[in-house]
Amino acid sequence: MICMRRPELLAMLHAQVSEKSICVAHNCTGITTAGAKVAVEFAAQDARTFDAVIGADGAKSLVRSYVTGVTQEPVYRGYSIWCGVVVCDPGDDSSNRIQEIWGSGRRFGILPIGKNALCWYATDTRGKTQEDSADNRKLELLNLFTGWPSPIPEIIRATPPRDILKNGAADLGLRGPWFKHRVTIIGDAAHPLTPNVGQGCCLALEDSLVLSLALQKTGEVERAFQLFGPARRKRVAAIVRATRWIGSVGQSRSKAAVFIRDQLLPAFLPLVFELAVRPIHRYDATKPFS
Numbered sequence: 001m002i003c004m005r006r007p008e009l010l011a012m013l014h015a016q017v018s019e020k021s022i023c024v025a026h027n028c029t030g031i032t033t034a035g036a037k038v039a040v041e042f043a044a045q046d047a048r049t050f051d052a053v054i055g056a057d058g059a060k061s062l063v064r065s066y067v068t069g070v071t072q073e074p075v076y077r078g079y080s081i082w083c084g085v086v087v088c089d090p091g092d093d094s095s096n097r098i099q100e101i102w103g104s105g106r107r108f109g110i111l112p113i114g115k116n117a118l119c120w121y122a123t124d125t126r127g128k129t130q131e132d133s134a135d136n137r138k139l140e141l142l143n144l145f146t147g148w149p150s151p152i153p154e155i156i157r158a159t160p161p162r163d164i165l166k167n168g169a170a171d172l173g174l175r176g177p178w179f180k181h182r183v184t185i186i187g188d189a190a191h192p193l194t195p196n197v198g199q200g201c202c203l204a205l206e207d208s209l210v211l212s213l214a215l216q217k218t219g220e221v222e223r224a225f226q227l228f229g230p231a232r233r234k235r236v237a238a239i240v241r242a243t244r245w246i247g248s249v250g251q252s253r254s255k256a257a258v259f260i261r262d263q264l265l266p267a268f269l270p271l272v273f274e275l276a277v278r279p280i281h282r283y284d285a286t287k288p289f290s
Contacts, residue, residue, distance in 0.1 A: 003098070003111045003112065003113045004114065005085060005117070026042045026045055028040055028057060029041045029042060029043050029062070030062075031053065033180075033181045036182065037049050037050070037051065038050050038181070038183055052183070052221045053182065053183045053184075055067070055189045056185070056188075056204065058192075059188040059189075060073065060074070061185060061188070064174070064190070066180065066183060067178065068177070068180075069180075072174065074171055074172040075172060076128075076170050077170060077171065078125055078126070080123065081121060081166070081167050081168070081169050082122045082123075082137060082166050083164075084119075084120055084159045086155060088154070088155065089116065090118070090151035090155060091151060092150070092151060097112070098110070102261075102262070103148070104252075104255075104258050105125035105252065105253035106122070106123060106124050107122070107251070109122075110151075120159075121195070122141055123247075123250070123251060125251045129168030132166070137166050141156050141164070142156055169195075170192065171193045171240055171243070173240060173241075174191060178190050178228060178229035178232075178233075179222075179228065179229060182222055184211070184228060184229075186204060186207035186208060187200075187201075187203065187204030187207055190229075190236070191203065191237075191240055194243045194247045196246040196247045197246065197280065199239050199280060206283070210231055213286060213288070213289040214228050214288075217289050231288035239280060242276050249261060
């Protein structure tokens with residue numbers, strides 16, 4: 001497994017395309033189709049017309065609303081997620097291995113991403129995720145994870161408040177089509193999921209590859225968009241369900257459930273890993289159109 005910072009990945013992808021092909025600060029506000037063309041409206045720029053549109057506009061996708069005909073908000077799954085990146089020396093082997101520590105309704109994960117940097121995340125079961133300031137986020141985390149083993153408190157204290165993000169865990173099982181005319185959706189726009197197996201960005205990259213292969217094979221936009229959804233739906237649905245289940249188990253506050261989980265999981269962890277995680281990593285994205 002390779003863990004890396006999102007800006008570094010984006011820089012690698014950016015280096016492969018022309019600077020002129022990327023236009024930032026374009027907030028899509030509407031989509032209409034006319035024959036073989038798609039018109040896209042923007043908040044502060046003139047509308048533009050394209051041969052096709054691929055919506056990768058995230059979990060609250062406007063393009064998804066156009067494709068499905070309804071507005072579908074991701075479903076909150078009952079816990080908040082904080083995440084951050086910090087450069088520090090934790091004083092143990094945390095910089096060399098991936099780990100996740102479970103408590104009652106709370107978890108803390110640590111992922112080394114190179115150059116003495118650690119990506120970390122924390123969760124807490126709660127009825128609703130409230131927005132707050134960066135300083136409050138850090139203070140709340142320190143209170144939530146008081147008494148947890150080292151290096152968790154040290155990592156939180158070493159992270160600048162501005163580098164701590166907070167969101168509610170949410171996903172969406174999209175049952176409708178992934179395309180309409182010459183418009184399709186990929187990534188979180190098509191299948192937002194909770195981050196329990198770290199596959200959100202990975203699935204988006206897989207979508208991109210499979211869609212490009214479909215376009216190469218058919219040479220027709222609408223036919224490629226039509227084949228793309230069925231080629232991806234089974235795998236994506238399985239991962240959305242798996243990560244939702246892992247979250248529900250990890251976030252349990254029931255004393256009985258936590259006791260049973262903590263007693264049984266260590267014994268069955270190798271089997272759980274084999275059944276749930278390895279198939280994710282063994283997937284061949286080229287197979288649907290090879």
